[in-house]
Amino acid sequence: MSEPILRVRGLSKTYMQGKIPVHALSDVTFDVERGEFLSIVGPSGSGKSTLLSMIGLLDKPTGGSVFIEDIEITRASESDAPRIRREKIGFIFQHFNLIPTLTALENVDIAMRFARVPKNKRKKTAIELLTQMGIGDRINHKPSELSGGEQQRVAIARALANHPAIILADEPTGEVDTKTRDMIVGLLKGLSEEGHTILIVTHDTAVSQQTERIITMRDGGIASDKQVDRGVSRNPG
Numbered sequence: 468m469s470e471p472i473l474r475v476r477g478l479s480k481t482y483m484q485g486k487i488p489v490h491a492l493s494d495v496t497f498d499v500e501r502g503e504f505l506s507i508v509g510p511s512g513s514g515k516s517t518l519l520s521m522i523g524l525l526d527k528p529t530g531g532s533v534f535i536e537d538i539e540i541t542r543a544s545e546s547d548a549p550r551i552r553r554e555k556i557g558f559i560f561q562h563f564n565l566i567p568t569l570t571a572l573e574n575v576d577i578a579m580r581f582a583r584v585p586k587n588k589r590k591k592t593a594i595e596l597l598t599q600m601g602i603g604d605r606i607n608h609k610p611s612e613l614s615g616g617e618q619q620r621v622a623i624a625r626a627l628a629n630h631p632a633i634i635l636a637d638e639p640t641g642e643v644d645t646k647t648r649d650m651i652v653g654l655l656k657g658l659s660e661e662g663h664t665i666l667i668v669t670h671d672t673a674v675s676q677q678t679e680r681i682i683t684m685r686d687g688g689i690a691s692d693k694q695v696d697r698g699v700s701r702n703p704g
């Protein structure tokens with residue numbers, strides 16, 4: 468019925484370690500439908516972060532292409548890449564990556580400032596998102612005055628600020644306790660139910676089991692790609 472929101476085609480990335488090539492990704496192909504909540508798992512070094520950083524325009528592949536909503540982002544010029552990244556992708560990191568000198572509100576606001584959203588709208592949206600994340604009473608706190616779980620909720624609010632087509636999260640629960648982990652996964656799951664498309668890299672089976680689809684990476688390739696059956700059907704490809 469609908470076009471996939473994300474298409475990855477023959478994606479490869481080879482790093483050079485001195486004179487030795489490291490094939491971090493080899494010929495990875497898959498599609499993601501709008502509203503999917505999927506996890507990417509696999510051993511350390513299997514290429515999970517490399518895959519996410521190619522999709523998130525943080526780095527360029529050696530071969531292949533990535534399309535987001537029919538835009539071939541892997542062809543974006545250096546000057547277009549930041550804008551496409553801002554408009555299409557929300558990134559959530561293991562280490563939160565908030566700006567330490569700014570409050571929660573300002574950390575969300577700044578993402579929209581780069582996108583030239585007017586000031587009043589930015590403030591309103593930031594307060595709405597932080598409230599939706601359950602930290603509406605913490606908006607004037609700086610990251611050092613927030614718990615890990617609260618910081619990650621600010622980061623999720625920031626990732627949502629510009630209504631991205633897809634949200635990419637690399638080990639977003641890697642540094643929080645199990646209770647906070649379950650809270651963060653619950654938030655992401657709720658967002659996917661609202662129609663957000665979410666790709667999450669994780670080592671934690673308690674996290675991947677909450678997602679609808681699990682892609683397992685091995686040696687830079689896809690070893691398996693499985694729907695998690697919960698009685699919710701997805702259109703077969």
Ligand SMILES: Nc1ncnc2c1ncn2[C@@H]1O[C@H](COP(=O)(O)OP(=O)(O)OP(=O)(O)O)[C@@H](O)[C@H]1O
Pocket residue numbers: 482483484489490491509510511512513514515516517518
């Ligand atoms: N900048 C780089 N330069 C050279 N090699 C790299 C670079 N980044 C990653 N690699 C190599 O590419 C391979 C894949 O790395 P990647 O970070 O994608 O793995 P990962 O699956 O995310 O692992 P982890 O679970 O430990 O985070 C590894 O062999 C790694 O050493």
Ligand SMILES: [Mg+2]
Pocket residue numbers: 515516517
């Ligand atoms: Mg990684």
